[in-house]
Amino acid sequence: MRRLAIPPLLLLMTLLFPLREAAADTNVARSATPSASYTSAWESVAAINDGIDPPRSNDTVNRRWGTWPQTGTQWAELTWASAQTLRSADVYFFDDGGGVRVPASWKLQYWTGSAYADISASYPVAADTYNTASFAQVSTTRLRVVLQSGQGSVGLLEVRAFAPDTGGTSGWNPPASLVTPLDEVWRHVESTYSNPYGFRNYGWDQIMANRGSINYCVRWDSSATVTAAQRDQIHAALARQFKKWMDVMAGHNGWPYADVPLKVVGWAVRDRAQLQWSDTSVDVYVNNIRENAPQCAEPCGRFFNQGGNYPNCPGGASHHYDMSLWLTAGFSGGAGGDWGQRVGSEYYLSNLNTANMHILLHEIGHSFGLDDFYDWTPTGVCCFLMKAGSATSITDFDAWMFRDWWRHLKSRYGL
The missing domain is CATH 2.60.120.260 (Galactose-binding domain-like)
Incomplete structure (x- = not known):
């Protein structure tokens, strides 16, 4: 699995809001x-x-x-x-x-x-x-x-x-055994990426901009047809997998949302006849090709409009999408970033009812800033989701790495 590089132009310095003195x-x-x-x-x-x-x-x-x-x-x-x-x-x-x-x-x-x-x-x-x-x-x-x-x-x-702050799980209190590896991970982030604090389109930013929700577009990069029932299953599976990461944050360290609803607002396809439904529950974009794959309209995508305004999006801001689920026929492994996640369409469809769709979970982690661990392993830990191939679900170490990103970024939201 690979993580797509953050576009250099998006790595601009921004002023982080100071923490209030009453840190408690x-x-x-x-x-x-x-x-x-x-x-x-x-x-x-x-x-x-x-x-x-x-x-x-x-x-x-x-x-x-x-x-x-x-x-x-x-x-x-x-x-x-x-x-x-x-x-x-x-x-x-x-x-x-x-x-x-x-x-x-x-x-x-x-x-x-x-x-x-x-x-x-x-x-x-x-x-x-x-x-x-x-x-x-x-x-x-x-x-x-x-x-x-x-x-x-x-x-x-x-x-x-x-x-x-009531203490307990609401603050920053990782298990003692994870303090050292978590510190190593964050030092690695700071030394590897030019300005992890300045980037403004992590999954965190998208959720906060929406006041606690996330919108998706499905890029159907396949010649196969999709029934209405399959569409609904695809949406439900995505929501369940995304929720696993959100459940990590519920009640923790000032995270303001008990639940983060996920809505699929659009589908992109080469040929409208591939989508075997006639209802208007999602917007449909036909033959809008980017990266040799169908894509929902750029005026509706947060990746292309990071100021959070969508004046040219058909249907207005409520029809915008923050990330894309890019399902590609014959694609092995996965990719993820602030733009969304890409996995094989066959893999996704064959795992619609799987408890942990581990490739997708891994790529969602990238969308929130979590790194790959191809060439090193933090002290004292061996097997976790973000170390590809070593775990098939979110482990305790993955959860605390995720929370650590929130700990370092939360001040930008005035929290």
Whole structure:
């Protein structure tokens, strides 16, 4: 098996967001759904928890939430699928020096289950910095930032909501026997690749950009036909294998998602007649050839649009795909990278009900940054999935290597 090289042009230096001083707390805002009392048509409430650290209150580059021309009392809110235990929050005000200014005052409210209650805290008001409110712990599914306008309308660039790290499996606590080999692996990553921190299209980045989900395109690189039943089995098998890696992260070290839904949004094929279904559950792309294989439309692919915008994608951003499952007739072994995974179509179809499709699992590991181990083995370990041919399922060592990538990258998401 081989790992495709990361394109040099994508290895650009980027600024990693600094870890908050209160390292024992975890920012859980990224896993929430944002909403607001009002949003200007050209602004976006999604800005408030997109993890982008503002350079200044008059940020003219990144998304912003603003309420111009509305004034008076306005609010922005974070809603979680399950209750969060919170004890502090940071807000960064939007102030363009014109119609949107820092508020005259602000406060936090939490949802009790039947009503909103004010949170007692000190509420500073300053531009060009995070304003922190610390408070007695509350458990809630909704946190509301209530803003009272002053010289103009109001807005926010970012909200961070912090929950205490409960320890145990939620932190970084690998077994003692794995500390040395894990350290060796990460040192190898840093010394081998020019800037592993700067690359911005790992599977981690894709999931975080989607707020906890992943979209796929299937590249059907075969002359065989596919029935609707086979299509559904192919989708289900991919979702099961991808979930095995996501289950490694659930509840660990500030990972914000208990589940990461996978959706296949498109199929690419040379001849539409090969796909023996007429429903519209997936987009179909015909004879769009790249690398001598069918491919879903480039305007819909994250690999080609890493800014996360898809203005020319038919159907819009919801029809975008983050990675491709490239199924090639007669292909042996596998390949993987930020673009997706490639395996043999015969191998895949013959293993639809296999518990561990080990070649695909290995290649998914590459999409999240995990390396191959062709010419060396970390101290004290012998057999693991990413060392091709030595294991057929995700081992404890694979799981902790995976978590180690998250440990080194999580700060870029404000976590």
